[in-house]
Amino acid sequence: MKKNNIYILALTLLFAISSCTKVDFGDINTDPDSPNTAIASSLLAGGQLGFRTIHYGATRPALYVQYVSNAQYEDASVYTTQRYDYAGYYAHITDLNKVIELNSNPDTQIAAAAYGDNNNQKAVAMLTKAYYFNFMTDNWGMIPYFDANKGIENQYNEFDEQLDIYQDLFNQIENALSIINTSTEGPSGDILFYGDMNKWKLFGNTLMLNMALRLSKKDPTLGKKYYDKAIQNGVINSNSDNIYFQFTSIYDNLWYDSFVTDNREDEILSKPFVDALIGTGSNTAPEDPRLEKYGSKSQNAGVYVGAPYGQRNPEVKDFSFITDDIIYNATAKGYIFTYAQTLLNKAEAAQLNWTTEQTAEEFTNDGIEASMEQWGVNSSDINTYISNRPAFNGxxxxxxQKWVALFMQGYEPWFDWRKHGSNQVPLTKPTAATTAGIPNRQAYPLTALGTNKENYDKAIAIQGPDNLDTKVWWAVD
Structure with missing residues (x-):
């Protein structure tokens, strides 16, 4: 009961917190049993709020990979905005660092243990940090990492190279996994897995697997090393293992906020995506049955129809909307890693000769099946699609199939597309685009130029121009 009360307190305190707000819980909250100690559960919950915005709240990557098109305003789909801020993630890291400090310092760890096993609290904070830093470096490329690991106050340091960041993140994940104790209580304030440490082990290993495949072009030796470790230690093995952020009445789905709370219909399914899934079928009976789960038929014509990409589409009732299960469901699941994604990662590993467990085609078929089961496609339609899909082509x-399976899964489909290249997925460059093609990264925030210019200049001298066209290290052929 005490743990539940602490969790409710954390939810109440965090109701109005956005992902870009730095909150010093240590100044405003006190443990009644230790008046001068910050509440570790509140700090952890605050630190984990980045999961909410990286996933279903992320409209930009859904536009980049053309799951959706703009309705009233086309600016986002022609990439008018170049610069995006990362200060919010450093703010979350500040909170997570405080959790680690409270559970490591002999003067505070006894009081902190009221919120769960000290090592388990540290492991959860470490794995959450690793996920954020992996997201940040995949998004921007070189970022302040080693000296910035202390949080928001230290984000104006030297930008570190991606290989160095990846190597250290693999170490951090391994260190976190090594201290997890599944026989003791997980941390209060954990808004991802509610203290289930077996799920945190699964999360850490699956994160490692996903990162390993990201390196397949630039450092396959390092990638295979950590692919093997992740597989040996245990990754997602069924749809029941799928890892997701559960939106709630407090941490509600940001697509719901847009469509219902704000009454905005700004995104509709995109023509490149809808046409690909219709395939050899029709606009009422598409070849890929997932289209019927991903979206709805147009209100005016009663067929599946995608909106042209990179332009205004104000007559929204002419087009298909994202499924009601996402845009009208405040408590939807925001998928982070899935069984389908894991199987398709294994397919890629098999194609690279990293594994002989199954053939790449067998893993691909298993991934398609897992994706369709995840979205509720019936077994006969699954078998029909797999039997009749185009011949396997490596x-x-x-x-x-990753592009299709990762529908609305935050930044993951965009990261994956950037690694494989535009020839793998049928995307369309908008004629009015402000870039050379589909974005390959997001540009640094203006604060990097204004307050960290010396280090900023060093980074772009190594990485390339600070725009949306420059590829990050692991994506360069």
Whole structure:
């Protein structure tokens, strides 16, 4: 009961917190049993709020990979905005660092243990940090990492190279996994897995697997090393293992906020995506049955129809909307890693000769089946699709099936597309685009130029121009 009360307190305190707000819980909250100690559960919950915005709240990557098109305003789909801020993630890291400090310092760890086993609290904070830093470096490329690991106050340091960041993140994940104790209580304030440490082990290993495949072009030796470790230690093995952020009445789905709370219909399904899934079928009976789960038929014509990408589409009733299960469901699941994604990662590993467990085609078929089961497609339709899909064509087929399976899964489909290249997925460059093509990264925030210019200049001298066209290290052929 005490743990539940602490969790409710954390939810109440965090109701109005956005992902870009730095909150010093240590100043405003006190443990009644230790008046001068910050509440570790509140700090952890605050630190984990980044999961909410990286996933279903992320409209930009859904536009980048053309799951959706704009309705009233086309600016986002022609990439008018170049710069995006990362200060919010450093703010979350500040909170997570405080959790680690409270559970490591002999003067505070006894009081902190009221919120769960000290090592388990540290492991959860470490794995959450690793996930954020992996997201940040995949998004921007070189970022302040080693000296910035202390949080928001230290984000204006030297930008570190991606290989160095990846190597250290693998170490951090391994260190976190090594101290997890599944026989003792997980941390209060854990708004991802509610203290289930077996799920945190699964999360850490699956994160490691996903990162390993990201390195397949630039450092396959390092990638295979950590692919093997992740597989040996245990990754997602069924749809029941799928890892997701559970939106609630407090941490509600940001797509719901847009469509219902704000009454905005700004995104509709995109023509490149809808046409690909219709395939050899029709606009009432598409070849890929997932289209019927991903979206709805247009209100005016009663057929599946995608909106042209990179332009205004104000007559929204002419087009298909994202499924009601996402845009009208405040408590939807925001998928982070899935069984389908894991199987398709294994397919890629098989294609690269990293594993002989199954053939790449067998893993691909298993991934398609898992994706369709995840979205509620019936077994006969699954078998029909797999039996009649185009002939297997190595990485091209795997990349295409990842694009379809990762529908609305935050930044993951965009990261994956950037690694495989535009020839793997049928995307369309908008004629009015402000870039050379589909974005390959997001540009640094203006604060990097204004307050960290010396280090900023060093980074772009190594990485390339600070725009949306420059590829990050692991994506360069």
């Amino acid at each position: 990485l091209k087929t795997i990349a295409y």
